[in-house]
Amino acid sequence: MSEARRFIKKLESIVGREYVIHHPDDLLVYEYDGSVDKAMPRAVVLPASTEEVSRVLVVADEARVPVVGRGSGTGLSGGAIALEDGLQVALTRMKRILEIDERNRLAVVEPGVINLHLDEAARKRGLRYAPDPSSQKACSLGGNVAENAGGPHCLAYGVTSNHVLGMEVVLEDGSVTWLGGKIRNPVGYDLRGAFVGSEGMFGLATKIIVRLLPAPPTVKTYLAVFEDVGGACLAVSSVIGQGMVPAAMEIMDALSIEAVQRVTDVGLPSGAGAVLLVELEGEDEEVEDQGLQVEAILTESGASEVRWAESAQERERLWSARKNALGALGALAPNYYLVDGVVPRTRLTESLERVSEISAQYDIPIANVFHAGDGNLHPCILFDERKPGDVERVMEVGGRILEVCVELGGALSGEHGIGLEKKAYMPLVFTNGDMDVMARVRGAFAPQGRFNPGKVFPGGPEYTHSMQRGAVLAAGPGAHV
Amino acid sequence: MSTIKPPTNNPLGRVMDEDLYRCVHCGLCLNVCPTYLETGLETESPRGRIALMKGLREGRIETSKRVVSHWDLCLGCRACEAACPSGVPYGRLIEGVREQVAKKGATSWRHRLVSAVLLRGLLPRLWALRLLVRMLRLYQRLGIQSIVRGSRVLKVLPGSVDRLERQLPRIPPQFFNVSPQVYSAMGTKRMRVGLLAGCVMPLVHGPTMEAAVRVLLRNGCEVVAPPGQGCCGALNLHSGEGAGARKMARRNIDVFLSAGVERVVVASAGCGSAMKEYDDLLKEDAEYSEKAKRLAEMTVDITEFLASLPLVQPRNRLDLRVTYQDACHLTHAQRISHAPRRLLEAITGLELVEMEDASRCCGAAGTYTITQREMSGQLLDSKMEAVLATGAEVVATANPGCALQLEAGLRLAGSDGRVCHVVDLLDEAYGREE
Numbered sequence: 001m002s003e004a005r006r007f008i009k010k011l012e013s014i015v016g017r018e019y020v021i022h023h024p025d026d027l028l029v030y031e032y033d034g035s036v037d038k039a040m041p042r043a044v045v046l047p048a049s050t051e052e053v054s055r056v057l058v059v060a061d062e063a064r065v066p067v068v069g070r071g072s073g074t075g076l077s078g079g080a081i082a083l084e085d086g087l088q089v090a091l092t093r094m095k096r097i098l099e100i101d102e103r104n105r106l107a108v109v110e111p112g113v114i115n116l117h118l119d120e121a122a123r124k125r126g127l128r129y130a131p132d133p134s135s136q137k138a139c140s141l142g143g144n145v146a147e148n149a150g151g152p153h154c155l156a157y158g159v160t161s162n163h164v165l166g167m168e169v170v171l172e173d174g175s176v177t178w179l180g181g182k183i184r185n186p187v188g189y190d191l192r193g194a195f196v197g198s199e200g201m202f203g204l205a206t207k208i209i210v211r212l213l214p215a216p217p218t219v220k221t222y223l224a225v226f227e228d229v230g231g232a233c234l235a236v237s238s239v240i241g242q243g244m245v246p247a248a249m250e251i252m253d254a255l256s257i258e259a260v261q262r263v264t265d266v267g268l269p270s271g272a273g274a275v276l277l278v279e280l281e282g283e284d285e286e287v288e289d290q291g292l293q294v295e296a297i298l299t300e301s302g303a304s305e306v307r308w309a310e311s312a313q314e315r316e317r318l319w320s321a322r323k324n325a326l327g328a329l330g331a332l333a334p335n336y337y338l339v340d341g342v343v344p345r346t347r348l349t350e351s352l353e354r355v356s357e358i359s360a361q362y363d364i365p366i367a368n369v370f371h372a373g374d375g376n377l378h379p380c381i382l383f384d385e386r387k388p389g390d391v392e393r394v395m396e397v398g399g400r401i402l403e404v405c406v407e408l409g410g411a412l413s414g415e416h417g418i419g420l421e422k423k424a425y426m427p428l429v430f431t432n433g434d435m436d437v438m439a440r441v442r443g444a445f446a447p448q449g450r451f452n453p454g455k456v457f458p459g460g461p462e463y464t465h466s467m468q469r470g471a472v473l474a475a476g477p478g479a480h481v
Numbered sequence: 482m483s484t485i486k487p488p489t490n491n492p493l494g495r496v497m498d499e500d501l502y503r504c505v506h507c508g509l510c511l512n513v514c515p516t517y518l519e520t521g522l523e524t525e526s527p528r529g530r531i532a533l534m535k536g537l538r539e540g541r542i543e544t545s546k547r548v549v550s551h552w553d554l555c556l557g558c559r560a561c562e563a564a565c566p567s568g569v570p571y572g573r574l575i576e577g578v579r580e581q582v583a584k585k586g587a588t589s590w591r592h593r594l595v596s597a598v599l600l601r602g603l604l605p606r607l608w609a610l611r612l613l614v615r616m617l618r619l620y621q622r623l624g625i626q627s628i629v630r631g632s633r634v635l636k637v638l639p640g641s642v643d644r645l646e647r648q649l650p651r652i653p654p655q656f657f658n659v660s661p662q663v664y665s666a667m668g669t670k671r672m673r674v675g676l677l678a679g680c681v682m683p684l685v686h687g688p689t690m691e692a693a694v695r696v697l698l699r700n701g702c703e704v705v706a707p708p709g710q711g712c713c714g715a716l717n718l719h720s721g722e723g724a725g726a727r728k729m730a731r732r733n734i735d736v737f738l739s740a741g742v743e744r745v746v747v748a749s750a751g752c753g754s755a756m757k758e759y760d761d762l763l764k765e766d767a768e769y770s771e772k773a774k775r776l777a778e779m780t781v782d783i784t785e786f787l788a789s790l791p792l793v794q795p796r797n798r799l800d801l802r803v804t805y806q807d808a809c810h811l812t813h814a815q816r817i818s819h820a821p822r823r824l825l826e827a828i829t830g831l832e833l834v835e836m837e838d839a840s841r842c843c844g845a846a847g848t849y850t851i852t853q854r855e856m857s858g859q860l861l862d863s864k865m866e867a868v869l870a871t872g873a874e875v876v877a878t879a880n881p882g883c884a885l886q887l888e889a890g891l892r893l894a895g896s897d898g899r900v901c902h903v904v905d906l907l908d909e910a911y912g913r914e915e
Contacts, residue, residue: 029529092521327566
């Protein structure tokens, strides 16, 4: 029996034959996630418990095989793509909500639990799980933790990291440990904080404890129509300038509106240059007061129309328009590449003008649908991967946009992670010294560098099995770890 | 990333690139797909199935048994289509692929058996289907069934013949017959409508068809169920028997377009869905494409139709606790979910209790109960759990396939609850004997 065959057999003995995928035809469906990058894994294994995850990792450790965690595969930075003939560990079978503690307002979940399912379960008890990525119907908590996911409502409530209290993680050698826990202010190093957003390079979370918040008694959602994106951006700055922090402020430009409307008529005004969604939450009176202010600001900023959702269904419809916008781009082009750059809120208008210039210069359509309140841009470059040269051009355009973001004082990523396609731009914002510290922290969690190799740090995707901890420390950034 | 150059001749036959490459693999379809939810496997998800189609299109894989098995496990419930933000016409994709697979003979033996006996044998010849169902009725009436069951002979047969036998529908004493008869409207005549009788429904749910007629009459419709009509072709279409489906479609188009009706009312969600898509099915047929479009536009589901009328208020109280199971081809394919619930709520005394995941497939999915027994059984088991948790006495639905599956589910679970079509309950509330 070949070594590869033996490896598969060992995995099968842990999880059962049907949960080890290794035939090339089947692996074809594990070569992608929600992003543009693709790579075929060596195999996919689907464990059902922490114990199985641990045993799988022992087998991978012995065989010195890279390990890549995978949830629903909705990520947009290639985080779940297995490079270097890696083994994907898909956690989709671990999808139980283990506990909801209403009195202490927390939940304990397995990593495969879908974000929306957790929120729905919490809402049945008058609580909510605040981070709500646009893919929340499909994305899982494990992936949210790995990428430190955001979402429209993170404007008021903060990203995933602000809502994770602790997790059980399995490390390279199969050992199981807890980082953080149910206590809100634990003593010692905040390893939980380090782990959230580590993009699958530190370990695999097998249980996650999250904070739940009380569901707001009143929610009011406004839709304002503008002639151009500039006007909408101005309105966002004015609202924040007045000292208000709405629950969410989201902008969609003309191209995104067209895409959404083409799939389903959700009542967005055709021909509008941009729409701005503003959501207010809180006690009745508070929302009423703020609502009057927001209405005034929107009108002053040049909104041609301001309306609000009269019913829960209407509110749902507005949000589904926003949350389906990315997928709807499929109606305009077979592929899109989402650039996740962040700029200071005050420079939103300027940055979008620059994006629009780049779009014209390269003659390539770019749709904008983004978390305006956070200054988190999402220019989506539309293309067709089947057209020769398109992919290369798109990557170049993406790079140009990120350079603009950094030039304006922003960052490379707001919520989707660095992953594969943005790693080349890391030196734009980090010095070698910065990245060296990151590499050392990674080395502390995963001395063999076997978790999700080839991500985040710039440099080629090569992976050296023999790389030992000392070598990692000595190598530093740029040398890829 | 690499640039992909698809081969010029399309190995996917009728499947259009435009439909296929509309999928941007965002994954928002995953958690509405019953087979993905059961298995957690991307290979058994809509996105995975589309990726396999793309793989075949791009010449990266062949139509191997393994690949086909993933398409076969698809229920065709189209929940993914309703959830898809890009508007990928998944139903059209899977039907096109299945047609191509069938042409290549790459299907499983169960599929081939079902195709030969049911799809190509019985459905185009309704007399033969009637004969078979008559025999089944005799089997049940003459006590042979209880002898067979008592003898435990089924238990020693391979596979799950035992379970399948217990899933057989109880055949009612009367069939519903198509005829030139014109049923006159009660009160002021609103319009004349044609009723699709279909294939299996008039045999196993004859009383429901009669209830449909009475409810339509009660609401001012003159009803005809014109002779010459046949099976709508949905089962064939879903199993890759496109040619057969087109033949059946043409026949129904001829019959209904010459029946002088304003609407074609369908009490079976699967048939209604297929008929509303006749235009797509026959778009390359020069003679029929225009007529197909007309018929598609005339076709309405009975719940959708009744809910669009100023409904005559039912007089009788029905003190029943009812839960409603969305038929996939009604809620996902036709996007009708409010109408049947509104009709149920129009009945005084009736308490509508929603079950968990009412719009998730019950595992019936046409011939799926035969071709994919294990998955069908698993889905039925979870469905029954949801149904029983509501404490409802009646499960209402709007499709014969779902009804048969749910009836079998209740029997297997030892429940004495009953399954009704929405129009059965309406008919009851109108006082059916009049």
